[in-house]
Amino acid sequence: MNLAGIDLARKTEKHEYKKIISKLELKAGALQRKAREKGIPVIIVFEGWGAAGKGTQINNLMLALDPRGFNVYLTKAANEEEYMRPFLWRFWLRVPAAGRMAIFDRSWYRRVLNDRVEKLISKREYQEAYIEINDFERQLSDEGTVIIKFFLHISKKEQKKRFKSLLANPSTAWKVSKNDRKQHRHYATYVGVIEDMLKKTSLATAPWTVVEANDNRFASVKILETLIATLSKALSARTRPRRSATATSLSGKIPPLLDKTDLSVSMEREEYEDSLKKCQARLHELEHEIYVKRIPVLIVYEGWDAAGKGGNIRRLVQGLDPRGYEVVPVAAPNDVEKAHHYLWRFWQKVPKAGHITIFDRSWYGRVMVERIEGFCTETEWKRAFGEIREFERELADNGMVVVKFWLDIDKDEQLRRFKQRQTIAYKTWKITDEDWRNREKWGLYKRAVEEMIYRTSTKDAPWTIVEANCKLYARIKTMETVIRAVEKKL
Amino acid sequence: MNLAGIDLARKTEKHEYKKIISKLELKAGALQRKAREKGIPVIIVFEGWGAAGKGTQINNLMLALDPRGFNVYLTKAANEEEYMRPFLWRFWLRVPAAGRMAIFDRSWYRRVLNDRVEKLISKREYQEAYIEINDFERQLSDEGTVIIKFFLHISKKEQKKRFKSLLANPSTAWKVSKNDRKQHRHYATYVGVIEDMLKKTSLATAPWTVVEANDNRFASVKILETLIATLSKALSARTRPRRSATATSLSGKIPPLLDKTDLSVSMEREEYEDSLKKCQARLHELEHEIYVKRIPVLIVYEGWDAAGKGGNIRRLVQGLDPRGYEVVPVAAPNDVEKAHHYLWRFWQKVPKAGHITIFDRSWYGRVMVERIEGFCTETEWKRAFGEIREFERELADNGMVVVKFWLDIDKDEQLRRFKQRQTIAYKTWKITDEDWRNREKWGLYKRAVEEMIYRTSTKDAPWTIVEANCKLYARIKTMETVIRAVEKKL
Numbered sequence: 013m014n015l016a017g018i019d020l021a022r023k024t025e026k027h028e029y030k031k032i033i034s035k036l037e038l039k040a041g042a043l044q045r046k047a048r049e050k051g052i053p054v055i056i057v058f059e060g061w062g063a064a065g066k067g068t069q070i071n072n073l074m075l076a077l078d079p080r081g082f083n084v085y086l087t088k089a090a091n092e093e094e095y096m097r098p099f100l101w102r103f104w105l106r107v108p109a110a111g112r113m114a115i116f117d118r119s120w121y122r123r124v125l126n127d128r129v130e131k132l133i134s135k136r137e138y139q140e141a142y143i144e145i146n147d148f149e150r151q152l153s154d155e156g157t158v159i160i161k162f163f164l165h166i167s168k169k170e171q172k173k174r175f176k177s178l179l180a181n182p183s184t185a186w187k188v189s190k191n192d193r194k195q196h197r198h199y200a201t202y203v204g205v206i207e208d209m210l211k212k213t214s215l216a217t218a219p220w221t222v223v224e225a226n227d228n229r230f231a232s233v234k235i236l237e238t239l240i241a242t243l244s245k246a247l248s249a250r251t252r253p254r255r256s257a258t259a260t261s262l263s264g265k266i267p268p269l270l271d272k273t274d275l276s277v278s279m280e281r282e283e284y285e286d287s288l289k290k291c292q293a294r295l296h297e298l299e300h301e302i303y304v305k306r307i308p309v310l311i312v313y314e315g316w317d318a319a320g321k322g323g324n325i326r327r328l329v330q331g332l333d334p335r336g337y338e339v340v341p342v343a344a345p346n347d348v349e350k351a352h353h354y355l356w357r358f359w360q361k362v363p364k365a366g367h368i369t370i371f372d373r374s375w376y377g378r379v380m381v382e383r384i385e386g387f388c389t390e391t392e393w394k395r396a397f398g399e400i401r402e403f404e405r406e407l408a409d410n411g412m413v414v415v416k417f418w419l420d421i422d423k424d425e426q427l428r429r430f431k432q433r434q435t436i437a438y439k440t441w442k443i444t445d446e447d448w449r450n451r452e453k454w455g456l457y458k459r460a461v462e463e464m465i466y467r468t469s470t471k472d473a474p475w476t477i478v479e480a481n482c483k484l485y486a487r488i489k490t491m492e493t494v495i496r497a498v499e500k501k502l
Numbered sequence: 503m504n505l506a507g508i509d510l511a512r513k514t515e516k517h518e519y520k521k522i523i524s525k526l527e528l529k530a531g532a533l534q535r536k537a538r539e540k541g542i543p544v545i546i547v548f549e550g551w552g553a554a555g556k557g558t559q560i561n562n563l564m565l566a567l568d569p570r571g572f573n574v575y576l577t578k579a580a581n582e583e584e585y586m587r588p589f590l591w592r593f594w595l596r597v598p599a600a601g602r603m604a605i606f607d608r609s610w611y612r613r614v615l616n617d618r619v620e621k622l623i624s625k626r627e628y629q630e631a632y633i634e635i636n637d638f639e640r641q642l643s644d645e646g647t648v649i650i651k652f653f654l655h656i657s658k659k660e661q662k663k664r665f666k667s668l669l670a671n672p673s674t675a676w677k678v679s680k681n682d683r684k685q686h687r688h689y690a691t692y693v694g695v696i697e698d699m700l701k702k703t704s705l706a707t708a709p710w711t712v713v714e715a716n717d718n719r720f721a722s723v724k725i726l727e728t729l730i731a732t733l734s735k736a737l738s739a740r741t742r743p744r745r746s747a748t749a750t751s752l753s754g755k756i757p758p759l760l761d762k763t764d765l766s767v768s769m770e771r772e773e774y775e776d777s778l779k780k781c782q783a784r785l786h787e788l789e790h791e792i793y794v795k796r797i798p799v800l801i802v803y804e805g806w807d808a809a810g811k812g813g814n815i816r817r818l819v820q821g822l823d824p825r826g827y828e829v830v831p832v833a834a835p836n837d838v839e840k841a842h843h844y845l846w847r848f849w850q851k852v853p854k855a856g857h858i859t860i861f862d863r864s865w866y867g868r869v870m871v872e873r874i875e876g877f878c879t880e881t882e883w884k885r886a887f888g889e890i891r892e893f894e895r896e897l898a899d900n901g902m903v904v905v906k907f908w909l910d911i912d913k914d915e916q917l918r919r920f921k922q923r924q925t926i927a928y929k930t931w932k933i934t935d936e937d938w939r940n941r942e943k944w945g946l947y948k949r950a951v952e953e954m955i956y957r958t959s960t961k962d963a964p965w966t967i968v969e970a971n972c973k974l975y976a977r978i979k980t981m982e983t984v985i986r987a988v989e990k991k992l
Contacts, residue, residue, distance in 0.1 A: 038928045041928070042928065045931055067823050067824055067825060070824045071819070071820070071822070071823075071824050074819075074824060075816055075820060078812075079812070079815065079816075079829040079831055079862060080831030080833065080862065081831075083828075084824050084828070086824075086825045091581070091582060091583065092581060092582075093581065093583075117824065117825060183786075183787050183790050184790075186790070186794075296673075297673055300673050300674075300676070304676075322568075322569070325569065326565055326569075329561070329564075330561070330565060332561070333557050333561075334557055334560045334561050334564060334574050334576075334607065335557060335576045335607060338573075338574065339569040341569055341570030341571075343570065346837060346838055347836060347837050347838075348836055348837075348838050372569060372570065438528045438531070438532065441535055
């Protein structure tokens with residue numbers, strides 16, 4: 013895309029504007045309500061030159077919409093909390109729920125504009141950012157989100173004129189920031205960077221619309237018209253919302269990974285007590301080291317019911333300082349979570365720099381329980397393998413250590429533990445009818461687990477199968493695995 | 503409470519400890535599960551001297567609990583986002599949902615400890631903090647939250663010993679902060695401040711437990727025993743959770759405020775257009791001024807169905823910069839919101855310093871629709887008047903401008919507008935069966951509104967009744983009221 017080819021002389025005369033604008037506003041409002049009824053989430057991004065009129069345009073747009081249906085988010089430079097997490101974190105937190113609209117005044121594109129030009133990030137980082145941004149938008153649009161992106165374009169001359177007029181008035185002078193002036197001086201550099209961005213992030217599902225914004229009225233009309241056209245199309249294309257699909261065909265024979273696991277391995281109590289002390293002491297040291305070096309650590313626990321996840325996690329954290337770690341138990345999603353992309357609730361909980369987060373169950377529910385119990389469609393769980401790989405790659409790119417455990421026991425051992433739980437008073441709460449029902453589907457789950465491990469073991473986020481018939485052995489193995497992974501990073 | 507009277511020589515021997523600790527842990531775990539089943543939220547606060555062992559004790563406690571049922575929050579000095587809001591804001595965001603447990607490693611008591619001693623706040627501010635803290639805890643316990651507060655006490659000598667040992671080891675030396683050393687030097691000053699805190703915030707429903715922590719084992723046992731005793735009592739006392747009551751008896755004859763409103767006032771379009779321009783320009787200036795002076799502004803819109811709230815709000819914000827304000831539409835609470843104190847969702851949205859938040863409906867739903875439709879108990883809505891006054895006083899104490907509008911129309915005017923909505927194509931979505939049902943209860947609502955205005959009009963957060971039969975008049979009156987309120991503050 014070439015900004016030089018944009019005709020900035022385009023104008024809408026006042027009488028013409030008055031004639032059409034209220035009609036467009038009513039239309040936009042009506043479509044917003046329809047999108048709400050159909051449960052379609054909508055994202056509208058406003059990027060553009062300083063003084064291009066983003067504020068004015070957003071205000072105009074808001075006036076056409078029902079304020080009960082949208083939120084406006086202003087994106088400034090990342091604050092400390094945000095800076096300590098992957099750069100998309102704060103945007104994931106703000107993706108709209110089903111039927112809601114999120115309007116972004118600046119957005120994740122800061123990363124490939126300001127952060128890039130001001131050299132706040134390396135070349136590798138902004139190149140990765142392109143991939144991550146495209147993944148992000150594609151994941152959302154795959155689940156039915158409509159994404160509309162506006163770039164408000166004005167000429168260097170027009171920008172100069174506007175800055176001058178803003179600076180002339182003391183009540184608006186503050187709007188022209190130091191960065192705005194810098195941008196103006198380096199207008200030509202920015203042109204190249206913007207064209208690069210437009211080219212690399214105009215997906216079919218989330219294309220850019222460059223808005224000729226030398227004339228405010230022309231821009232307002234174009235924005236409303238684009239919104240109306242995009243929403244109309246999305247509404248007519250979709251009979252059922254949130255079920256759009258990226259064609260997914262999985263290939264490859266799944267190796268029977270769990271058959272190869274030797275569950276007879278075990279450990280004597282004496283050796284265990286000794287190793288436990290050493291491991292806990294080492295983990296305590298490492299907790300401090302990662303804190304100092306600002307390394308985030310993410311640990312995922314998955315496993316059969318009664319495989320001993322809870323007890324394993326307890327030993328892992330026993331020697332740690334609670335200020336440095338968090339255990340996130342994952343149950344069925346609540347209704348707010350259900351109204352968002354399924355990765356949304358996990359994004360909220362990604363560890364920040366220097367901290368450890370342990371997930372007791374995780375996003376892998378999508379390709380296990382949700383797959384087998386039919387809580388999601390086939391398209392959705394098939395798509396999830398790729399989404400999860402992308403998600404974990406983003407975390408690893410952010411410098412995160414990612415460790416994933418599958419706690420493996422055999423069917424007999426599970427039965428023994430279930431029965432034991434039923435007879436020991438303080439353990440009966442741990443066993444439910446659902447556990448027995450899941451047990452009947454052992455074979456289905458086994459195949460799903462093997463496919464999961466096969467498809468989502470990556471260099472940066474490998475699975476470790478933990479032989480857990482002997483709990484003592486399993487505890488030491490997980491601790492040693494975490495220790496090795498963190499040491500390797502350090 | 504006198505710290506000198508605490509016997510810090512108390513100890514639990516190792517063999518004794520081993521004998522009782524696992525029993526206590528099992529008991530605590532069982533009670534946690536019961537509290538979850540009954541939907542009782544639990545707050546556990548850990549305060550104490552530096553190196554008193556808060557981390558260790560929290561870790562021990564966590565090991566007794568099901569990690570799926572609690573969150574641990576570490577409270578440091580407020581970050582920028584937090585600093586720009588009332589000091590309880592960040593704690594309101596973290597109050598546990600029904601059946602959940604929140605463990606605070608330091609808490610809102612920083613305000614009357616560190617902030618006070620380090621003179622980060624004025625005397626008036628920490629004195630107000632005591633009132634606000636007591637209100638906060640009472641409001642939560644009134645809705646059924648169990649609050650357990652531990653102060654971990656060690657002697658100056660013991661603290662010295664522990665600091666020395668921490669400093670001797672490079673992997674723990676970082677734990678002794680500059681503030682810790684300062685606290686140690688001013689141990690005696692802190693004693694007075696702590697005693698003041700213990701005395702002023704030991705409510706019957708949320709008493710302090712001072713824990714003799716020179717001996718870690720003794721402390722662990724006392725903490726678990728206190729937790730067990732408190733939870734047992736709470737569980738047996740309560741047949742139905744979340745319905746505990748502070749005895750509320752309201753008195754006073756409610757004046758028929760709405761009868762006195764002269765709804766015949768009106769404004770011609772010409773005068774309106776002229777005033778509108780002037781008001782919007784002035785609001786735009788003020789938006790900038792409050793931004794510079796860091797003043798938060800909160801505006802509440804309540805009113806009859808079809809009173810014109812939406813159109814009124816649109817004119818109010820039309821000239822504003824969207825980065826400076828937010829409109830928060832309030833509908834029925836979702837299930838996450840329902841699982842919290844009813845003020846919880848509103849606390850999330852209080853404006854930050856320098857910003858304007860406009861609530862389209864608000865917490866007053868409690869004493870209107872929830873009261874009349876029976877969505878809450880009589881005890882609850884009666885208690886709400888006081889809670890709301892406290893809430894708004896906290897906001898005003900924080901320097902916030904609070905403006906509240908009741909848009910008043912008469913029954914005939916409402917009927918006219920309902921009918922109009924049914925006939926104009928782009929307005930039909932605005933009228934629902936519920937609107938007609940509410941209309942039938944006009945008399946009940948009228949009395950509730952009059953009581954609401956009578957009981958919650960305060961100096962710092964007054965109601966303005968806006969005569970809204972003429973929309974033009976109403977729009978100008980609300981804008982002028984906001985302008986005056988902000989100007990007064992400036």
